[in-house]
Amino acid sequence: MAKIGVFICHCGENIGAKVDCSRLAEALGEHPGVAVSVEYKYFCSDPGQESVKKAIRDNNLTGVVVAACSPRMHEATFRKACAEAGLNPYQCEIANIREQCSWVHTDKDMATEKAMDITRSMVEKVKRNNNLQPIEVPVTRRALVIGGGIAGIQAALDIANAGQEVVLVEREPSLGGHMAQLSETFPTLDCSQCIMTPRMVEAAQHPNIRLLTYAEIESVDGYIGNFKVKVRMKSRCVDMNSCTGCGDCITKCPLKKIPSEFDCGLGKRTAIYTPFAQSVPNKPVIDKANCIYFKNGKCKICTKSCQFNSINFEMQDEFIELEIGAIVVATGFQVQNNAQYGEYGYGKYPDVINGLQFERLASASGPTAGKILRPSDGKEPQTVVFIQCAGSRDPSKGVRYCSKICCMYTAKHAMLYAHKVHDGKTHIFYMDIRAAGKGYDEFSRRAIEEDEASYVRGRVSKVWQENGKLMVRGVDTLLGKPVEIAADMVVLATTMIPQPDAKEFAKTIGIGYDEYGFYNEAHLKLRPVESSTAGIFLAGACQSPKDIPDSVAQASASASKVLALFSKDKLEREPVIAINNEATCAGCWGCVLACPYNAIEKKDILDRSGRLIKRVAFVNPGLCQGCGTCVTFCRSNSIDLAGFTEKQIFAEVMGL
Amino acid sequence: MITQEQYRTRVKELLSSGTVKMVIGYKPGSTPDRRRPLFIRTAEEANRLVLDSACITNLSGYLVTEGLLSDEKKVAIFLRPEGIRSINILAAESQLNADQIIILGFDSTGSVVKTLDGTHAGDFSELLGSIKQNSPVKPSEVLFEQVEQMTPAERFAFWQEEFSRCIKCYACRQACPMCYCRRCIVDSNQPQWVNTSSHTLGNFEWNIVRAFHLAGRCVECGNCGRACPVNIPLRLINRRMAQEVIEAFDHFPGLNQTQEPVLASFKKDDSETFIL
Numbered sequence: 046m047a048k049i050g051v052f053i054c055h056c057g058e059n060i061g062a063k064v065d066c067s068r069l070a071e072a073l074g075e076h077p078g079v080a081v082s083v084e085y086k087y088f089c090s091d092p093g094q095e096s097v098k099k100a101i102r103d104n105n106l107t108g109v110v111v112a113a114c115s116p117r118m119h120e121a122t123f124r125k126a127c128a129e130a131g132l133n134p135y136q137c138e139i140a141n142i143r144e145q146c147s148w149v150h151t152d153k154d155m156a157t158e159k160a161m162d163i164t165r166s167m168v169e170k171v172k173r174n175n176n177l178q179p180i181e182v183p184v185t186r187r188a189l190v191i192g193g194g195i196a197g198i199q200a201a202l203d204i205a206n207a208g209q210e211v212v213l214v215e216r217e218p219s220l221g222g223h224m225a226q227l228s229e230t231f232p233t234l235d236c237s238q239c240i241m242t243p244r245m246v247e248a249a250q251h252p253n254i255r256l257l258t259y260a261e262i263e264s265v266d267g268y269i270g271n272f273k274v275k276v277r278m279k280s281r282c283v284d285m286n287s288c289t290g291c292g293d294c295i296t297k298c299p300l301k302k303i304p305s306e307f308d309c310g311l312g313k314r315t316a317i318y319t320p321f322a323q324s325v326p327n328k329p330v331i332d333k334a335n336c337i338y339f340k341n342g343k344c345k346i347c348t349k350s351c352q353f354n355s356i357n358f359e360m361q362d363e364f365i366e367l368e369i370g371a372i373v374v375a376t377g378f379q380v381q382n383n384a385q386y387g388e389y390g391y392g393k394y395p396d397v398i399n400g401l402q403f404e405r406l407a408s409a410s411g412p413t414a415g416k417i418l419r420p421s422d423g424k425e426p427q428t429v430v431f432i433q434c435a436g437s438r439d440p441s442k443g444v445r446y447c448s449k450i451c452c453m454y455t456a457k458h459a460m461l462y463a464h465k466v467h468d469g470k471t472h473i474f475y476m477d478i479r480a481a482g483k484g485y486d487e488f489s490r491r492a493i494e495e496d497e498a499s500y501v502r503g504r505v506s507k508v509w510q511e512n513g514k515l516m517v518r519g520v521d522t523l524l525g526k527p528v529e530i531a532a533d534m535v536v537l538a539t540t541m542i543p544q545p546d547a548k549e550f551a552k553t554i555g556i557g558y559d560e561y562g563f564y565n566e567a568h569l570k571l572r573p574v575e576s577s578t579a580g581i582f583l584a585g586a587c588q589s590p591k592d593i594p595d596s597v598a599q600a601s602a603s604a605s606k607v608l609a610l611f612s613k614d615k616l617e618r619e620p621v622i623a624i625n626n627e628a629t630c631a632g633c634w635g636c637v638l639a640c641p642y643n644a645i646e647k648k649d650i651l652d653r654s655g656r657l658i659k660r661v662a663f664v665n666p667g668l669c670q671g672c673g674t675c676v677t678f679c680r681s682n683s684i685d686l687a688g689f690t691e692k693q694i695f696a697e698v699m700g701l
Numbered sequence: 702m703i704t705q706e707q708y709r710t711r712v713k714e715l716l717s718s719g720t721v722k723m724v725i726g727y728k729p730g731s732t733p734d735r736r737r738p739l740f741i742r743t744a745e746e747a748n749r750l751v752l753d754s755a756c757i758t759n760l761s762g763y764l765v766t767e768g769l770l771s772d773e774k775k776v777a778i779f780l781r782p783e784g785i786r787s788i789n790i791l792a793a794e795s796q797l798n799a800d801q802i803i804i805l806g807f808d809s810t811g812s813v814v815k816t817l818d819g820t821h822a823g824d825f826s827e828l829l830g831s832i833k834q835n836s837p838v839k840p841s842e843v844l845f846e847q848v849e850q851m852t853p854a855e856r857f858a859f860w861q862e863e864f865s866r867c868i869k870c871y872a873c874r875q876a877c878p879m880c881y882c883r884r885c886i887v888d889s890n891q892p893q894w895v896n897t898s899s900h901t902l903g904n905f906e907w908n909i910v911r912a913f914h915l916a917g918r919c920v921e922c923g924n925c926g927r928a929c930p931v932n933i934p935l936r937l938i939n940r941r942m943a944q945e946v947i948e949a950f951d952h953f954p955g956l957n958q959t960q961e962p963v964l965a966s967f968k969k970d971d972s973e974t975f976i977l
Binding site: 628629630631632633634635636638639641660678680681682683691692695696 | 794795796881882883884885886889891892893894914961962964965966967
């Protein structure tokens with residue numbers, strides 16, 4: 046005989062103002078099977094929980110319904126209270142009369158009626174609840190960090206320094222990401238490479254970090270604590286063990302005019318190359334798309350130059366299988382191609398460049414050794430125009446969001462230019478200056494006041510070439526006048542957008558993404574570093590445009606989440622899993638295909654002499670996530686979900 | 702008649718050589734335009750076979766009779782193109798091994814019966830592909846057009862009227878080659894999702910469940926409609942679902958044995974963003 050306790054929470058005024066809790070308690074008290082029905086101002090408070098426990102003990106309750114807020118808020122609280130009072134925690138259900146009732150209704154009588162329906166339906170469900178035991182799963186204490194930019198390196202180092210194993214995977218031949226390409230960094234103007242490369246070296250040499258460069262994630266299976274990850278090691282055609290990184294092959298390579306990706310096309314590289322001087326690992330890789338040997342089967346000059354026989358043109362991609370407990374995704378961003386803005390002339394005029402290209406010009410390791418020289422003729426530009434929001438905050442042609450870093454990096458560019466070309470003039474077209482951050486506003490003021498950057502509030506309508514100059518026509522909205530500036534170089538403050546394969550990659554690893562392809566956090570405010578998939582965390586600009594301090598902070602936050610996960614021997618998982626009735630299963634295998642977690646396998650049922658009687662579906666309890674997809678697919682209703690059984694759901698519906 | 706003789710000879714060969722243990726075909730029925738299923742195991746019985754344009758029942762459902770194919774011996778069966786599609790679906794859903802089935806394919810235009818080349822389900826892929834190509838997107842049937850033109854309220858009233866005759870005999874289920882579950886959801890009573898009594902609500906529930914379970918699987922053979930003792934135009938529901946599935950997913954069921962069930966499979970490049 047069911048003895049259900051119903052506990053109706055006022056949630057202060059949240060519920061109490063719109064639901065007549067006394068009437069609700071009275072009505073539920075008369076419902077069959079309800080032994081106790083009481084109201085209280087805050088059941089989640091200590092005295093509130095104590096009263097629930099006391100009621101369980103005093104009345105030998107078999108089930109508990111707490112009519113209160115969303116189960117996302119306090120289901121765990123009340124399940125724990127029930128367990129402390131000796132009741133199986135899965136005999137506790139939450140009837141949500143706040144988010145789904147009091148908050149959305151204005152008529153008190155009708156809201157009260159609805160609250161009664163919601164609570165009654167949960168009483169009917171809980172009468173049919175079974176005692177469930179949490180499933181314990183082991184945790185593999187090894188983290189995978191995907192992406193070797195500043196965010197990935199930071200997360201890897203933090204986890205490794207806490208004594209846990211890390212596998213750091215980078216798809217380019219070297220660690221470093223975008224930060225290695227930058228010249229100086231705002232708001233302190235310290236050299237980016239000077240602060241970045243020690244981290245790269247530290248990560249590469251750390252005893253707890255296994256570094257896999259020129260590698261890509263092929264597949265991710267499994268679940269929190271127990272991921273199985275397959276990594277493709279792309280063939281470098283250079284044996285990493287014997288190569289010393291002497292660079293002889295690079296100097297001998299006859300192809301010397303391939304545009305360098307690292308220098309954003311402003312510099313050149315060879316076909317066998319390291320992306321930049323401080324590459325980690327500092328061992329070359331052969332670019333198969335350009336290498337003469339891969340094109341027509343002849344050359345191999347690099348092989349002759351190598352004293353260690355490290356070059357192997359036959360090298361194939363290899364696959365590594367990893368057992369992983371937690372994943373940090375730090376795959377970064379790309380800059381938008383500004384060619385879509387025909388009016389700015391990017392891609393048409395060589396001296397119209399994007400922000401990242403300017404970084405390379407200003408960088409001491411760049412193609413001009415840090416001198417600001419224009420790409421067309423190598424002359425020092427005397428007038429430079431910067432155009433902010435080139436692609437961002439533009440719903441019509443670009444993206445709707447603010448790219449966040451461009452105001453600051455444009456101010457920085459103006460300063461670097463002023464420091465290098467003393468009598469140069471800078472004009473910056475802007476919409477707003479967004480300089481929120483520690484030391485940021487001071488920094489942009491410094492560009493205006495000390496380095497004489499001339500800010501023009503307005504947009505640019507056209508850039509064209511005339512008499513060797515780039516003519517920039519725009520508007521100064523503060524003066525209400527059109528402006529025309531004859532410039533030597535134009536720099537576009539280009540938007541950060543997701544990696545080209547961001548959506549595809551999200552599907553590979555099983556996380557959500559927004560309309561642009563930035564990865565979704567579990568909760569924008571309260572769980573900003575977790576993805577919606579348990580055990581997968583986010584760091585850096587793959588989630589949204591971020592500057593270096595934000596990326597590093599999020600990376601450390603992700604690392605702390607990983608370490609919290611690794612602090613336990615075993616994880617407790619909700620016992621909400623699918624169970625198949627083998628007697629009625631028709632063996633159509635629709636569920637096997639429908640299961641997004643590959644948790645369902647085919648099972649043979651044999652007779653005593655080992656002959657096959659029939660084949661049915663079997664749900665692996667370790668892999669099942671309890672999503673219920675198979676339950677909805679099964680035509681013969683053979684699959685049931687523990688905690689949400691057909692009987693429970695049916696009773697819940699009929700209770701309405 | 703030539704086709705019938707040709708096939709009788711084939712059947713005799715198949716049975717006398719021991720290639721197949723059984724042939725499933727047609728024999729005369731109670732009226733000149735009705736045919737009954739015939740199951741023969743010896744060559745002598747082959748002369749009882751009838752093959753003409755009245756042979757319209759899709760016989761493929763008999764193949765999934767419990768135990769029939771478990772000895773791994775072969776069975777030959779007379780099938781029209783939609784029956785061959787059923788074989789492909791049953792094979793895709795692991796209900797039978799298509800290698801055990803020898804297909805005696807035929808089709809008819811008017812009263813002329815013609816043979817179809819091939820014996821294995823895989824031999825007919827070109828034919829089935831051409832049916833997909835030529836399947837009318839807008840069906841010409843008058844009643845279907847009428848129902849399509851109705852407002853939702855009128856359509857509801859129409860089906861309410863039609864379903865009011867349903868006596869829940871489940872003949873449609875028994876006749877359907879796709880309804881092979883050992884226990885149908887309507888026979889489960891813990892809980893009783895679908896009402897057993899034949900009142901309007903229960904009748905709606907049953908027929909809607911049936912329509913959903915056949916979405917992306919029905920080959921429109923018409924067995925259900927012919928089996929219905931109260932003449933509910935069940936084919937209209939099946940036609941509607943088939944059209945939905947081909948328009949939404951470009952899925953024409955039964956093209957081959959490797960076709961994945963349309964409602965259970967998903968691909969990474971599906972446009973739905975909720976698929977992670």
